[in-house]
Structure formats: structure tokens, C-alpha cells
Amino acid sequence: MTKIAFIGVGKIGQTIVYSSVIDGIFDEIMLYDIIPELPDKFEHELRHAFASRGVKTEIISTNNIDDISNSDIVVIAAGKPRKPGMSRRDLFKDNAKIMIDLASKLPSKNHGAIYVMVANPVDMNASVFAKYSKEMVISTGDQVETMRMRSFIAKKLHVPVNEVDGFVGGEHGEDAVVLWSTVSVKGLPISEYNINKEEVEKYVKEIPGEIIRVMGGTTWGPGTIIADIIKAITLNENRLMSIAMPRKFEDEIIHVSVPTIVGRKIGPSIESLIDEQDRWHLTSAMKDFYDVYKDMLKSLESVENAR
Numbered sequence: 001m002t003k004i005a006f007i008g009v010g011k012i013g014q015t016i017v018y019s020s021v022i023d024g025i026f027d028e029i030m031l032y033d034i035i036p037e038l039p040d041k042f043e044h045e046l047r048h049a050f051a052s053r054g055v056k057t058e059i060i061s062t063n064n065i066d067d068i069s070n071s072d073i074v075v076i077a078a079g080k081p082r083k084p085g086m087s088r089r090d091l092f093k094d095n096a097k098i099m100i101d102l103a104s105k106l107p108s109k110n111h112g113a114i115y116v117m118v119a120n121p122v123d124m125n126a127s128v129f130a131k132y133s134k135e136m137v138i139s140t141g142d143q144v145e146t147m148r149m150r151s152f153i154a155k156k157l158h159v160p161v162n163e164v165d166g167f168v169g170g171e172h173g174e175d176a177v178v179l180w181s182t183v184s185v186k187g188l189p190i191s192e193y194n195i196n197k198e199e200v201e202k203y204v205k206e207i208p209g210e211i212i213r214v215m216g217g218t219t220w221g222p223g224t225i226i227a228d229i230i231k232a233i234t235l236n237e238n239r240l241m242s243i244a245m246p247r248k249f250e251d252e253i254i255h256v257s258v259p260t261i262v263g264r265k266i267g268p269s270i271e272s273l274i275d276e277q278d279r280w281h282l283t284s285a286m287k288d289f290y291d292v293y294k295d296m297l298k299s300l301e302s303v304e305n306a307r
Ligand SMILES: NC(=O)c1ccc[n+]([C@@H]2O[C@H](COP(=O)([O-])OP(=O)(O)OC[C@H]3O[C@@H](n4cnc5c(N)ncnc54)[C@H](O)[C@@H]3O)[C@@H](O)[C@H]2O)c1
Pocket: 007, 008, 009, 010, 011, 012, 013, 032, 033, 034, 035, 038, 077, 078, 079, 080, 081, 082, 091, 095, 098, 117, 118, 119, 120, 121, 122, 140, 141, 144, 217, 218, 219, 222
């Protein structure tokens, strides 16, 4: 069985933990946060839920990062969330510093773990953590947008959501791109249906900001979706999901979502599934990501060097 650590148990961290562990698929879970007592009180909450469901999983909660050891999977949801009007990239300066700090502390006691990045900007944070830790890091990426896209099309066409297939790729957030060549409904290509593609793309990009404006943060959707990524790894489901695995681009390791097989082994990404136009969009998303990432790294490193 599997031992999993959750770094950062705020809104999304708690939702991911609950959605991942309530089925009892883990031997042991570890909860870590910098807020005093938060892991401890969340442990009590989980134990109460486990008592009701008969879940045997052991729980360790701590404010000491040195207690996080021997994990098979490490989920990182530690970091600031954005406020209305902010982009996810606006979080880079603050949250990337957290990733550099965690990258210096977690790997030595968690050899061979798969690191699952949640904190935003999720793809750049995954790349930073990979750069500074040399560990296997994936970004939960556009699996969240993929499910938002499918849910919107299902609602517009009045079909059950499990009859909508297809993926969103690229950078999680404003630069995500619907891979229309992968989208089908009841097994038929989306071109067979009367759907406004711009309306779908606008929804996928704008709905998280709207949820944040009204509810203060996105939790239930991404919490469930990211728990499913964690379950696919843990149960070796080899499920096709739009996550970002590390890829060499010029002189960096970057993370940009492409439909990818997710199990105990991550990959391969199934770029063959998508047509030339979508592949072009993905390649330009990777170039855009790399250019912005390099600039952000420069400003981060100049701040780090000045310290
Ligand atoms: N990838 C996605 O789909 C997705 C979805 C929702 C939220 N997020 C991102 O996840 C992050 C957290 O969002 P949230 O809504 O849970 O925010 P939150 O403020 O509720 O929780 C963040 C938690 O991280 C903790 N933390 C901060 N620095 C830490 C450190 N160095 N070590 C350990 N814990 C630390 C905080 O104490 C807090 O408990 C944000 O960056 C947000 O943008 C990503």
C-alpha cells in the first residue's frame, strides 16, 4: 500500500486530502502546515470521519517538516492563493520561494517519491521544484480545465457528462487551450454538434475567477479532480489525464499539460492523439511558458542572490 504526505492543508489541501483518503486506499497519511495546530485539528476531523466509515488509515500530523519521511507520494498545496483580479502567475514570486525551500527539505527524507504540485502557478512551481530538487514532479495542470470543459459541453448539449470526452492542454490558467481534436460527445467528434467553441473556451478560462470572487477560492471541483489524479497513481490506474510531466525545453525542465497516462509510472504523454493544429497550439504554449518562466526565474534568482 502507499504512504502519502500533504504539504499545506488549507482550503484546497483539506479538500484534496478528504477526497483522496476517505476510501481508505492509503496505509498512512502525513499532514504538514506552518499554521500552528492546523494539521493536528484537521487530523481530529479526519479521525472522526474515519470512525464513521471504518477507515483504518494511520494519520500523522505535524508542524515540523522533518517529520515528513518515507513518502511514496508528496502533494504540495502550500502557498498563497490568488485574490480576485490577480492572475496565477502573479503568485510566482511568493510561492516559488516556498517551493525552493521545500525542495531543500523534503527530498532527503522522501527518496523516490512522486511530487504532485497543486500550488499556483502550478506548472511553474512544478518546474521550480523539479529544478531545485531533481525529483520527479508532476503538475496537476489542465485536468481541472478538462473537467470544466466537459461539464460545460454536457450542460449545453443536455447530455450526461460521462458521454463527453476530450482534453484541455497547455499552461494551467489563462493560456490553457481546448484540444478540440480530442473532444467528442457520445463517440462522435464535436464538429457533429452545434456548439460555440469560443463560449466553451471563455467559460473554462473565466469560471475559476468567478468562483474565487464569490466563494473565496476553488475547492470542490479541483479537490475532487486532483484526488482522482492521486488515486490514478496510487491504484496504478493508467488513466489518460491532462497533467504536466517534466519535459526538457531548451535549457530548462518545464511543465505543460498534455494528455498523459497516469499510474504508478507517469507517462507517456499521448501527443499522437491530437491533430496538427492542436499540436501547434501546444508547441506555442510551451514556447510562451518557457519565455515567461525564464524571465520569472531571473527575477527570482536576483532576489535570492540579494538576500
Ligand atoms: N492547481 C489547482 O487546480 C488549484 C486549485 C485550487 C487552489 N490552488 C492553489 O493552491 C494554493 C493553496 O490554495 P488554498 O485555497 O488552499 O489557500 P489557503 O491559504 O487556504 O491554504 C494555503 C495553505 O498553505 C500553507 N502554507 C503556506 N506556506 C507554507 C509552507 N511554506 N509550508 C507549508 N504550508 C504552507 C498555509 O499555512 C495554508 O494553510 C494556492 O496557490 C492556490 O492558487 C490550485
